Amino acid sequence: MDRLRTPRWAGQVLSYRTRPREKRSFHSVLDAAELLPHDATTSITLDATGGVVALGISQPLRRGQLDERVEHVDDAGLRVRRLVRHIRDEVGGAARDETAEFSAKTHMLPDCTYVDVSIPFLLGEQPFDGKSRSLYAWICDRFVAKVYYESRGEHDVVVGAGRFATREVVMYPDLNDWVKLGTVLSKLAKPFLPKYHMFYEIAAPHRLVRFDGPHGPPGAPEITLELERSEPD
Numbered sequence: 512m513d514r515l516r517t518p519r520w521a522g523q524v525l526s527y528r529t530r531p532r533e534k535r536s537f538h539s540v541l542d543a544a545e546l547l548p549h550d551a552t553t554s555i556t557l558d559a560t561g562g563v564v565a566l567g568i569s570q571p572l573r574r575g576q577l578d579e580r581v582e583h584v585d586d587a588g589l590r591v592r593r594l595v596r597h598i599r600d601e602v603g604g605a606a607r608d609e610t611a612e613f614s615a616k617t618h619m620l621p622d623c624t625y626v627d628v629s630i631p632f633l634l635g636e637q638p639f640d641g642k643s644r645s646l647y648a649w650i651c652d653r654f655v656a657k658v659y660y661e662s663r664g665e666h667d668v669v670v671g672a673g674r675f676a677t678r679e680v681v682m683y684p685d686l687n688d689w690v691k692l693g694t695v696l697s698k699l700a701k702p703f704l705p706k707y708h709m710f711y712e713i714a715a716p717h718r719l720v721r722f723d724g725p726h727g728p729p730g731a732p733e734i735t736l737e738l739e740r741s742e743p744d
Contacts, residue, residue: 512623512646514588516636519716521559525632526740528671529553529570532723532733536705543732548573553736555632556744564589566629570726575600581629589633591649594626611652620655621647627727630682631709631736634660635717639678645685650728657685668710668720671739675720677710684729705729 529551531543548571556567568579579596583589591613598607613620624647625633637644639662648656660682668677683706707724711717720738725731 512621512644514590514623515625515633515646516588517559517564517585518557518633518635518718520635520718520741521557521564522744523557523716523718523741524744525555525718525738526742527553527555527722527736528739530735532735535733537725537729537733539730541730541732543726543734546572546732547734552739557632558744559585562586563592566632568628568632572598575606579628581626589625590622591625611649613649618652620649623647624649624655627731630658631707631722631724632719634680634682634709635711635719639680639711648728654728656728658682659685665713666710670720670737672720672741675710675712675738676714677720678713680709680711682707682709682724 529547531547551571554567554569558565558567562585564583564585566581566583568577570577576599577597579594581591582593584592593613594609594611596607596609597605600606613624627648627650630646630648637660641662643659643661645657645659648658650656660680663679663681666677666679668675708722709719710721712720718738718741719736722734722736724733726734
């Protein structure tokens, strides 16, 4: 596995129109239609200074606000360092607060481990050549899942920010994390696996133009993100 590279869109603010996914794939209890306000806007920032690459996610909720900061060290590729997550209720009270220090030795994580919600925004610099590659998605300190990603062709995609020539990338879980299937059964099961669909602009800086999938691991609320605008931070 190769570690992810720092995206070239660092220093920009990306704004995404955010809505519930039209057709859900995972059929879990959490429904984005119950969590998100109508036509919400998610703000994504990426600051790359002093060898630290920090991804910021700010997302309104129907009854509150979610803010996350995921820090990485750029050491011949991104290595996750810290997650700070705050969820506030309608009046600003703390609903969830979380800090994960990945440099701590309590949990010995694989080298290519990334926070689940950050992965779609960091993949754009990968060498999409049709090969299947993998990494580990950190969901919590008690759950780290192996996922695969691969390119699936090129498409023109029209979103609020304009028309883009994009490369479609799909990501899907490794069922062997849950039950040992072996090579043959894994290949047979692959077409039926629920997938995350991501569309990256082919030209640099390879921003995420559209995303369809859970905002987090399988079972998370399923959303659609469409790039509305991009501006300097």
